[in-house]
Amino acid sequence: MPELPDVDGFRRYFARYAAGHHVAAVEVADRDLVRNTDPQGLARRLVGRRFSTPRRHGKWLIAPTGGPELLLHFGMTGLLVYSARDLEPHRHDRVTLVLAEGRLRYRNMRRLGGIWVAGSPAEREAATGPLGPDALEIEANEFVQLLERRRGGIKSALMDQRLVAGLGNLLSDEILWRARIHPRRPVARLRRDRLERIHDAMRQVLRAANRHRRVPPIAGWLTGARNAQDPRCPRCGSRLRRATVAGRTAAWCPRCQRR
DNA sequence: TTGCATGTTCCGGA
DNA sequence: GTCCGGAACATGCA
Numbered sequence: 001m002p003e004l005p006d007v008d009g010f011r012r013y014f015a016r017y018a019a020g021h022h023v024a025a026v027e028v029a030d031r032d033l034v035r036n037t038d039p040q041g042l043a044r045r046l047v048g049r050r051f052s053t054p055r056r057h058g059k060w061l062i063a064p065t066g067g068p069e070l071l072l073h074f075g076m077t078g079l080l081v082y083s084a085r086d087l088e089p090h091r092h093d094r095v096t097l098v099l100a101e102g103r104l105r106y107r108n109m110r111r112l113g114g115i116w117v118a119g120s121p122a123e124r125e126a127a128t129g130p131l132g133p134d135a136l137e138i139e140a141n142e143f144v145q146l147l148e149r150r151r152g153g154i155k156s157a158l159m160d161q162r163l164v165a166g167l168g169n170l171l172s173d174e175i176l177w178r179a180r181i182h183p184r185r186p187v188a189r190l191r192r193d194r195l196e197r198i199h200d201a202m203r204q205v206l207r208a209a210n211r212h213r214r215v216p217p218i219a220g221w222l223t224g225a226r227n228a229q230d231p232r233c234p235r236c237g238s239r240l241r242r243a244t245v246a247g248r249t250a251a252w253c254p255r256c257q258r259r
Numbered sequence: 260t261t262g263c264a265t266g267t268t269c270c271g272g273a
Numbered sequence: 274g275t276c277c278g279g280a281a282c283a284t285g286c287a
Contacts, residue, residue: 003266006265073267074266075265075267076264076266076267076283077265077266077283077284092284109283109285110264110266110283110284111282111283111284112266112267112283112284113266113267129267151275151276152275153277156277168265169266170265171265214265215265246277247277248264249263
Protein backbone atom coordinates (compact mmCIF):
# COMPACT_ATOMS: atom_id res chain seq x y z
CA MET A 1 0.00 0.00 0.00
CA PRO A 2 2.13 2.73 1.31
CA GLU A 3 3.35 5.68 -0.61
CA LEU A 4 3.07 9.21 0.71
CA PRO A 5 -0.77 9.44 0.70
CA ASP A 6 -1.16 6.12 2.49
CA VAL A 7 1.35 7.14 5.16
CA ASP A 8 -0.37 10.50 5.51
CA GLY A 9 -3.56 8.56 6.19
CA PHE A 10 -1.72 6.59 8.86
CA ARG A 11 -0.48 9.86 10.34
CA ARG A 12 -4.04 11.11 10.71
CA TYR A 13 -5.12 7.73 12.07
CA PHE A 14 -2.31 7.74 14.61
CA ALA A 15 -3.18 11.31 15.58
CA ARG A 16 -6.78 10.31 16.13
CA TYR A 17 -6.21 7.17 18.17
CA ALA A 18 -2.81 7.44 19.82
CA ALA A 19 -1.86 11.09 20.19
CA GLY A 20 -2.45 12.28 23.72
CA HIS A 21 -2.55 8.74 25.08
CA HIS A 22 -0.13 6.95 27.36
CA VAL A 23 1.58 3.69 26.45
CA ALA A 24 0.59 1.01 28.95
CA ALA A 25 2.51 -1.83 27.30
CA VAL A 26 4.06 -2.93 24.03
CA GLU A 27 3.38 -6.41 22.66
CA VAL A 28 5.80 -7.72 20.08
CA ALA A 29 4.61 -10.71 18.08
CA ASP A 30 7.48 -10.55 15.59
CA ARG A 31 10.70 -9.30 17.10
CA ASP A 32 12.40 -9.08 13.69
CA LEU A 33 10.18 -6.11 12.84
CA VAL A 34 11.55 -4.16 15.80
CA ARG A 35 14.62 -3.07 13.97
CA ASN A 36 16.98 -1.23 16.26
CA THR A 37 16.28 -2.69 19.68
CA ASP A 38 14.63 -5.73 21.22
CA PRO A 39 11.11 -6.04 22.64
CA GLN A 40 12.36 -5.25 26.15
CA GLY A 41 14.19 -2.17 24.92
CA LEU A 42 11.16 -0.98 23.00
CA ALA A 43 8.96 -1.37 26.07
CA ARG A 44 11.49 0.23 28.38
CA ARG A 45 11.69 3.32 26.18
CA LEU A 46 7.96 3.68 25.50
CA VAL A 47 5.93 2.44 28.46
CA GLY A 48 4.68 5.34 30.54
CA ARG A 49 5.29 7.82 27.74
CA ARG A 50 2.53 9.80 26.11
CA PHE A 51 2.35 10.23 22.34
CA SER A 52 2.16 13.76 21.05
CA THR A 53 1.17 14.84 17.53
CA PRO A 54 2.76 12.59 14.90
CA ARG A 55 4.33 13.86 11.74
CA ARG A 56 5.29 12.38 8.40
CA HIS A 57 8.44 12.73 6.35
CA GLY A 58 8.24 10.97 3.02
CA LYS A 59 7.05 7.45 3.73
CA TRP A 60 8.09 7.59 7.38
CA LEU A 61 5.68 8.12 10.24
CA ILE A 62 7.34 9.77 13.22
CA ALA A 63 5.61 9.63 16.58
CA PRO A 64 7.22 11.74 19.32
CA THR A 65 6.53 11.05 22.98
CA GLY A 66 8.36 13.84 24.76
CA GLY A 67 11.15 11.31 25.21
CA PRO A 68 12.12 8.97 22.38
CA GLU A 69 10.38 8.98 19.03
CA LEU A 70 8.74 5.94 17.49
CA LEU A 71 9.53 5.57 13.79
CA LEU A 72 7.33 3.45 11.55
CA HIS A 73 7.94 2.35 8.00
CA PHE A 74 5.28 0.33 6.22
CA GLY A 75 7.19 -1.33 3.42
CA MET A 76 4.77 -2.46 0.74
CA THR A 77 2.09 -4.06 2.90
CA GLY A 78 2.06 -2.28 6.25
CA LEU A 79 -0.87 -0.52 7.94
CA LEU A 80 -2.26 0.53 11.31
CA VAL A 81 -5.36 -0.94 12.89
CA TYR A 82 -6.97 0.40 16.05
CA SER A 83 -9.39 -1.41 18.27
CA ALA A 84 -10.95 -0.23 21.48
CA ARG A 85 -10.92 -3.73 22.90
CA ASP A 86 -8.42 -6.59 22.94
CA LEU A 87 -9.64 -8.46 19.88
CA GLU A 88 -8.09 -11.63 18.54
CA PRO A 89 -4.91 -10.48 16.80
CA HIS A 90 -4.56 -10.80 13.06
CA ARG A 91 -1.78 -13.14 11.95
CA HIS A 92 0.12 -10.22 10.44
CA ASP A 93 -0.03 -8.01 13.52
CA ARG A 94 3.65 -7.61 14.34
CA VAL A 95 3.66 -5.01 17.13
CA THR A 96 0.79 -3.78 19.32
CA LEU A 97 0.90 -0.53 21.23
CA VAL A 98 -1.31 -1.05 24.24
CA LEU A 99 -2.75 2.29 25.22
CA ALA A 100 -4.87 2.94 28.27
CA GLU A 101 -7.97 3.18 26.09
CA GLY A 102 -7.33 0.68 23.30
CA ARG A 103 -4.78 -0.97 21.10
CA LEU A 104 -3.01 0.27 18.00
CA ARG A 105 -1.62 -2.53 15.87
CA TYR A 106 1.16 -2.37 13.32
CA ARG A 107 0.16 -4.95 10.73
CA ASN A 108 2.50 -5.99 7.93
CA MET A 109 2.11 -9.04 5.75
CA ARG A 110 5.39 -9.03 3.86
CA ARG A 111 7.56 -7.83 6.73
CA LEU A 112 9.38 -5.19 4.74
CA GLY A 113 9.73 -2.02 6.79
CA GLY A 114 9.45 -2.10 10.57
CA ILE A 115 9.59 -0.09 13.76
CA TRP A 116 12.49 1.87 15.24
CA VAL A 117 12.94 4.01 18.37
CA ALA A 118 15.14 7.07 18.25
CA GLY A 119 16.32 9.21 21.13
CA SER A 120 17.97 11.87 19.00
CA PRO A 121 17.97 13.25 15.47
CA ALA A 122 21.16 11.28 14.82
CA GLU A 123 19.43 8.04 15.82
CA ARG A 124 16.46 8.94 13.68
CA GLU A 125 18.63 9.61 10.65
CA ALA A 126 20.47 6.36 11.21
CA ALA A 127 17.11 4.62 10.85
CA THR A 128 15.63 6.53 7.96
CA GLY A 129 18.80 7.09 5.99
CA PRO A 130 19.26 10.38 4.18
CA LEU A 131 15.93 11.87 3.12
CA GLY A 132 15.32 14.81 0.83
CA PRO A 133 12.58 17.35 1.47
CA ASP A 134 9.07 15.95 1.69
CA ALA A 135 7.38 15.80 -1.70
CA LEU A 136 4.34 17.67 -0.42
CA GLU A 137 6.37 20.46 1.17
CA ILE A 138 9.03 21.20 -1.42
CA GLU A 139 8.64 24.42 -3.39
CA ALA A 140 9.13 24.64 -7.13
CA ASN A 141 12.45 26.48 -6.95
CA GLU A 142 14.08 23.97 -4.65
CA PHE A 143 12.64 21.09 -6.66
CA VAL A 144 14.15 22.47 -9.86
CA GLN A 145 17.50 23.09 -8.17
CA LEU A 146 17.70 19.54 -6.83
CA LEU A 147 16.85 18.03 -10.20
CA GLU A 148 19.18 20.24 -12.18
CA ARG A 149 22.16 18.51 -10.55
CA ARG A 150 20.85 15.12 -11.42
CA ARG A 151 21.85 12.79 -14.22
CA GLY A 152 19.90 9.74 -15.35
CA GLY A 153 16.20 9.28 -15.96
CA ILE A 154 13.39 11.31 -14.44
CA LYS A 155 11.50 8.39 -12.94
CA SER A 156 14.53 7.12 -11.09
CA ALA A 157 15.14 10.64 -9.76
CA LEU A 158 11.55 11.01 -8.52
CA MET A 159 11.71 7.69 -6.69
CA ASP A 160 15.03 8.47 -5.00
CA GLN A 161 14.14 9.24 -1.36
CA ARG A 162 17.43 11.11 -0.89
CA LEU A 163 16.36 13.67 -3.46
CA VAL A 164 12.67 14.06 -2.65
CA ALA A 165 10.96 11.92 -0.02
CA GLY A 166 7.61 10.21 -0.47
CA LEU A 167 7.21 9.12 -4.08
CA GLY A 168 7.05 5.47 -5.10
CA ASN A 169 6.28 3.58 -8.24
CA LEU A 170 2.58 4.39 -8.70
CA LEU A 171 2.92 8.06 -7.76
CA SER A 172 5.92 8.62 -10.03
CA ASP A 173 4.07 7.15 -12.97
CA GLU A 174 0.94 9.13 -12.14
CA ILE A 175 2.88 12.39 -11.91
CA LEU A 176 4.78 11.84 -15.15
CA TRP A 177 1.62 10.84 -16.94
CA ARG A 178 -0.10 14.01 -15.79
CA ALA A 179 2.93 16.12 -16.75
CA ARG A 180 3.23 14.27 -20.09
CA ILE A 181 6.84 13.29 -19.60
CA HIS A 182 8.30 9.93 -20.58
CA PRO A 183 9.62 8.03 -17.52
CA ARG A 184 12.98 7.34 -19.17
CA ARG A 185 13.55 10.95 -20.18
CA PRO A 186 16.98 12.10 -18.98
CA VAL A 187 16.60 14.81 -16.36
CA ALA A 188 19.38 16.78 -18.04
CA ARG A 189 17.20 17.17 -21.12
CA LEU A 190 14.29 18.65 -19.21
CA ARG A 191 14.11 22.42 -19.29
CA ARG A 192 13.07 24.47 -16.31
CA ASP A 193 9.47 24.84 -17.48
CA ARG A 194 9.17 21.07 -17.80
CA LEU A 195 10.54 20.55 -14.28
CA GLU A 196 8.07 23.12 -13.01
CA ARG A 197 5.30 21.26 -14.76
CA ILE A 198 6.37 18.04 -13.02
CA HIS A 199 6.40 19.87 -9.68
CA ASP A 200 2.92 21.17 -10.36
CA ALA A 201 1.65 17.72 -11.32
CA MET A 202 3.26 16.32 -8.18
CA ARG A 203 1.41 18.79 -5.98
CA GLN A 204 -1.91 18.13 -7.67
CA VAL A 205 -1.51 14.37 -7.57
CA LEU A 206 -0.44 14.38 -3.92
CA ARG A 207 -3.22 16.67 -2.74
CA ALA A 208 -5.89 14.65 -4.52
CA ALA A 209 -4.38 11.31 -3.48
CA ASN A 210 -4.19 12.43 0.16
CA ARG A 211 -7.94 12.91 0.18
CA HIS A 212 -8.31 9.27 -0.84
CA ARG A 213 -5.59 8.07 1.57
CA ARG A 214 -4.04 6.27 -1.40
CA VAL A 215 -3.19 6.69 -5.06
CA PRO A 216 -6.79 6.23 -6.17
CA PRO A 217 -7.45 3.57 -8.83
CA ILE A 218 -10.32 5.58 -10.28
CA ALA A 219 -11.45 6.94 -13.63
CA GLY A 220 -9.24 9.74 -14.91
CA TRP A 221 -6.15 8.41 -13.18
CA LEU A 222 -3.39 6.30 -14.68
CA THR A 223 -3.59 4.12 -11.58
CA GLY A 224 -7.22 3.39 -12.42
CA ALA A 225 -6.26 2.19 -15.89
CA ARG A 226 -2.85 0.56 -15.65
CA ASN A 227 -4.00 -2.85 -14.43
CA ALA A 228 -6.89 -3.33 -16.83
CA GLN A 229 -6.86 -6.26 -19.27
CA ASP A 230 -6.57 -3.80 -22.13
CA PRO A 231 -5.05 -0.75 -20.43
CA ARG A 232 -5.86 2.54 -22.14
CA CYS A 233 -4.74 6.10 -21.50
CA PRO A 234 -7.58 7.92 -19.69
CA ARG A 235 -6.78 11.05 -21.75
CA CYS A 236 -6.37 9.85 -25.30
CA GLY A 237 -7.35 6.19 -25.30
CA SER A 238 -4.00 4.92 -26.59
CA ARG A 239 -2.86 1.54 -25.40
CA LEU A 240 -0.61 2.01 -22.37
CA ARG A 241 2.96 0.74 -22.43
CA ARG A 242 4.56 -1.26 -19.65
CA ALA A 243 8.25 -1.85 -19.08
CA THR A 244 10.79 -1.98 -16.32
CA VAL A 245 12.20 1.47 -15.59
CA ALA A 246 14.54 2.12 -12.67
CA GLY A 247 13.91 -1.39 -11.43
CA ARG A 248 10.12 -1.22 -11.31
CA THR A 249 7.21 -1.73 -13.65
CA ALA A 250 6.41 1.60 -15.28
CA ALA A 251 3.21 2.37 -17.14
CA TRP A 252 2.91 5.29 -19.53
CA CYS A 253 1.08 6.53 -22.59
CA PRO A 254 3.24 6.39 -25.73
CA ARG A 255 1.19 9.17 -27.31
CA CYS A 256 1.00 11.66 -24.43
CA GLN A 257 4.48 10.90 -23.11
CA ARG A 258 7.00 10.91 -25.94
CA ARG A 259 10.67 10.33 -25.32
C1' DT B 260 4.83 -23.55 -10.67
C1' DT B 261 5.93 -18.99 -12.13
C1' DG B 262 5.70 -14.22 -12.14
C1' DC B 263 4.43 -10.23 -9.99
C1' DA B 264 3.38 -6.87 -6.22
C1' DT B 265 2.57 0.51 -4.07
C1' DG B 266 8.99 -0.89 0.04
C1' DT B 267 14.54 -0.17 0.79
C1' DT B 268 19.40 -1.74 0.65
C1' DC B 269 23.52 -3.46 -1.10
C1' DC B 270 26.75 -4.68 -4.65
C1' DG B 271 29.13 -4.55 -9.04
C1' DG B 272 29.96 -2.15 -13.13
C1' DA B 273 29.69 1.77 -16.50
C1' DG C 274 31.10 10.72 -6.88
C1' DT C 275 26.80 9.23 -9.84
C1' DC C 276 23.77 6.31 -11.74
C1' DC C 277 21.78 1.97 -13.15
C1' DG C 278 20.47 -2.82 -13.05
C1' DG C 279 20.03 -6.84 -10.52
C1' DA C 280 19.65 -9.45 -6.42
C1' DA C 281 18.11 -9.74 -1.88
C1' DC C 282 14.74 -9.28 1.70
C1' DA C 283 9.55 -11.62 2.67
C1' DT C 284 4.88 -13.24 1.74
C1' DG C 285 0.72 -14.06 -0.81
C1' DC C 286 -1.97 -14.21 -4.86
C1' DA C 287 -3.39 -14.83 -9.75
